Amino acid sequence: MARQAKTKEEKFAEIVSNHISDLRFDLEFAGKYLAWTSSLTYRRLLIVLEAMKAEREQANDRNHVPE
Numbered sequence: 001m002a003r004q005a006k007t008k009e010e011k012f013a014e015i016v017s018n019h020i021s022d023l024r025f026d027l028e029f030a031g032k033y034l035a036w037t038s039s040l041t042y043r044r045l046l047i048v049l050e051a052m053k054a055e056r057e058q059a060n061d062r063n064h065v066p067e
Helices: 010-021 027-034 037-064
Strands: none
Touching: 027 037
């Protein structure tokens, strides 16, 4: 079976993940730059972070084995 093409969201997430994982990437400067951009950018970035947190919590709940 052929793999479907990645969505633009998957491509974006992969690029962001690669940059954040790169220890040479200056996260502080990126944060400052994003702060200088529009408030829309800031609000949308918060939505991404909240979605990431929710997904992590759900994954932890699925993987938690009660004793």
